[in-house]
Amino acid sequence: MSTAQGAMGARARARIEVTAAIKDEARGQLAAEGAAKLSLRAVARELGMTSSALYRYFPSRDDLLTALIIDAYNSLGHAAEVAYEAAADTGPARRWTVVCEAVRDWALAHPHEYALIYGSPVPGYTAPQDTVPAAARVAYVFVGILRDAHRGAGLAKPALPADLRPEAHRMAADLAPDLPPEAVTALVAAWAELFGLVGFEVFGQFNRVVEDREAFFRHAAERLAHAAGLVFS
Amino acid sequence: MSTAQGAMGARARARIEVTAAIKDEARGQLAAEGAAKLSLRAVARELGMTSSALYRYFPSRDDLLTALIIDAYNSLGHAAEVAYEAAADTGPARRWTVVCEAVRDWALAHPHEYALIYGSPVPGYTAPQDTVPAAARVAYVFVGILRDAHRGAGLAKPALPADLRPEAHRMAADLAPDLPPEAVTALVAAWAELFGLVGFEVFGQFNRVVEDREAFFRHAAERLAHAAGLVFS
DNA sequence: GTCTATAGGCGGATAGAC
DNA sequence: GTCTATCCGCCTATAGAC
Numbered sequence: 420m421s422t423a424q425g426a427m428g429a430r431a432r433a434r435i436e437v438t439a440a441i442k443d444e445a446r447g448q449l450a451a452e453g454a455a456k457l458s459l460r461a462v463a464r465e466l467g468m469t470s471s472a473l474y475r476y477f478p479s480r481d482d483l484l485t486a487l488i489i490d491a492y493n494s495l496g497h498a499a500e501v502a503y504e505a506a507a508d509t510g511p512a513r514r515w516t517v518v519c520e521a522v523r524d525w526a527l528a529h530p531h532e533y534a535l536i537y538g539s540p541v542p543g544y545t546a547p548q549d550t551v552p553a554a555a556r557v558a559y560v561f562v563g564i565l566r567d568a569h570r571g572a573g574l575a576k577p578a579l580p581a582d583l584r585p586e587a588h589r590m591a592a593d594l595a596p597d598l599p600p601e602a603v604t605a606l607v608a609a610w611a612e613l614f615g616l617v618g619f620e621v622f623g624q625f626n627r628v629v630e631d632r633e634a635f636f637r638h639a640a641e642r643l644a645h646a647a648g649l650v651f652s
Numbered sequence: 653m654s655t656a657q658g659a660m661g662a663r664a665r666a667r668i669e670v671t672a673a674i675k676d677e678a679r680g681q682l683a684a685e686g687a688a689k690l691s692l693r694a695v696a697r698e699l700g701m702t703s704s705a706l707y708r709y710f711p712s713r714d715d716l717l718t719a720l721i722i723d724a725y726n727s728l729g730h731a732a733e734v735a736y737e738a739a740a741d742t743g744p745a746r747r748w749t750v751v752c753e754a755v756r757d758w759a760l761a762h763p764h765e766y767a768l769i770y771g772s773p774v775p776g777y778t779a780p781q782d783t784v785p786a787a788a789r790v791a792y793v794f795v796g797i798l799r800d801a802h803r804g805a806g807l808a809k810p811a812l813p814a815d816l817r818p819e820a821h822r823m824a825a826d827l828a829p830d831l832p833p834e835a836v837t838a839l840v841a842a843w844a845e846l847f848g849l850v851g852f853e854v855f856g857q858f859n860r861v862v863e864d865r866e867a868f869f870r871h872a873a874e875r876l877a878h879a880a881g882l883v884f885s
Numbered sequence: 886g887t888c889t890a891t892a893g894g895c896g897g898a899t900a901g902a903c
Numbered sequence: 904g905t906c907t908a909t910c911c912g913c914c915t916a917t918a919g920a921c
Contacts, residue, residue: 434886453775455688460914471917472887480915539771540855542686583871586864593861607862608849608872614857615848616841622773624847628826629840631819638816639841642879667904693896704899705905713897 438476440466442490445483450531454541457484481544488546489553491532496556498525503560511568512644512651518560519613519640526617533621537614558610561647562595565606568649569598575648576601602648609647613640671709673699675723678716683764687774690717714777721779722786724765729789731758736793744801745877745884751793752846752873759850766854770847791843794880795828798839801882802831808881809834835881842880846873 444462452458459480463470477483502521506514526533535541536554568574579587579601590607591600616639619625620632629635644651677695685691692713696703710716735754739747759766768774769787801807812820812834820833828836849872852858853865862868877884 437886451775453688453772455686456775456914458914459916468886469888470915471889474916475886534772537851537855537857539686539767542684542689580867580871583864583867586862586867589863590861604868604871605875608868608875611852611857612845612848612872612876615845615851618770618848618851619844622770624770624844628823629819630822631816634813634816634819635837635841638813638837639845642838642841643845646875646879670904689896691896692898701904702906703897704907707898708904 441476445487454535484544488535488550491536492553495525499557499560510652511564511573512649514564515644515649516640523617523636526621530621565598565602573650574602575650577605577648606647609643613643674709678720687768717777721768721783724769725786728758732790732793744797744806745882748797748877748882749873756850756869759854763854798831798835806883807835808883810838810881839880842876846876
């Protein structure tokens with residue numbers, strides 16, 4: 420209890436605030452220069468501190484990067500969870516669309532953080548295992564939707580060719596042992612395809628191709644729901 | 653005719669060779685450091701020339717980057733076209749799968765060039781219009797497949813909600829006026845979704861999730877063919 | 886926790902000689 | 904076309920004083 424908010428010393432509070440300020444400024448630089456060029460010195464300069472002082476908060480550039488990645492995954496995961504909860508009284512298919520739109524909205528609002536977690540890997544940087552739980556949050560929202568549908572008997576079993584059967588069972592055992600492997604396999608594909616749609620929009624591949632992107636995306640997301648086995652009632 | 657290969661002077665030939673060497677070395681650096689950190693100096697150092705000499709071939713770092721981007725788009729487009737031709741005597745649905753697999757193979761063989769054209773945009777760089785024709789090549793291979801199917805009456809009209817109808821007609825008029833807008837719309841979505849699958853694999857999002865990626869991809873690509881309106885006969 | 890100073894690099898781009 | 908020299912900037916990271 421000595422570490423609870425109320426009992427926190429001024430020192431500890433200051434540390435948290437400075438840490439947050441560093442991450443905020445670093446996020447700003449992400450936009451201007453990209454993750455590959457994220458520089459502790461530039462962050463320090465902008466914050467009016469010396470670069471060496473920053474090393475007391477983040478022992479290296481990569482640690483700062485890791486913190487930003489975890490924050491981004493959590494921010495996206497949180498947005499998806501909130502959308503899921505907000506659509507709690509609708510059917511799974513509708514919930515799917517709402518969560519997809521939340522993912523898209525988040526990505527459009529945070530393009531550089533989106534690039535950080537779903538864009539090209541940062542050369543020379545390998546994400547530590549700490550990022551995995553945060554990264555899994557969005558995915559598990561979609562698993563939850565499938566589970567809802569399964570409970571309500573609103574989950575179809577998509578077709579599955581014989582050569583994919585072993586892999587399907589392996590994935591289902593890993594991700595959602597309570598769901599049919601056919602549906603889990605279809606979900607994984609739909610998950611990647613969803614981020615294909617979002618990535619193309621965020622990274623500008625739809626420029627001069629798709630104009631009414633909102634309507635286009637809504638329709639595509641609904642088709643993905645079908646592909647994942649969700650039944651519109 | 654004075655610029656034809658046979659009549660080319662030693663000077664011109666040397667220029668072409670050096671230009672190619674520069675681009676090759678730059679592609680190597682793309683892998684090591686990423687596009688954001690592509691450095692004319694480092695390329696020159698590795699080639700045993702001075703940095704200033706390089707400016708005679710590429711007036712700036714961004715021009716070198718543009719050349720690499722165009723090359724990458726053309727390389728991918730060429731791979732797709734070759735796969736298309738090779739499958740000329742099969743049905744459109746089969747041809748679709750073959751081209752999808754060619755795209756995936758190319759991406760896995762050239763991950764850094766893939767990142768250059770379909771990954772996060774390079775901060776501070778905006779691609780000139782010169783890249784557009786090269787970028788369109790892959791897309792037009794897919795349009796060609798749809799056209800083949802349309803001629804053979806093997807093209808279904810996917811459903812289209814009313815609010816997407818204007819956009820669908822606009823896209824069809826732009827991309828393929830001879831094809832049904834429903835199919836063109838579905839194709840654009842499938843196109844983005846395909847690159848979502850490929851990108852997730854190339855960028856490592858499938859690590860510890862999908863093991864048998866080839867079988868997984870083949871099945872997903874076939875489902876995309878269906879979504880785009882292709883009928884398996 | 887913050888500073889100065891320092892080591893030992895790196896970069897883009899240009900001028901002017903040959 | 905290639906070189907040297909140069910301008911002016913940038914970076915990660917550490918040591919040691921306060």
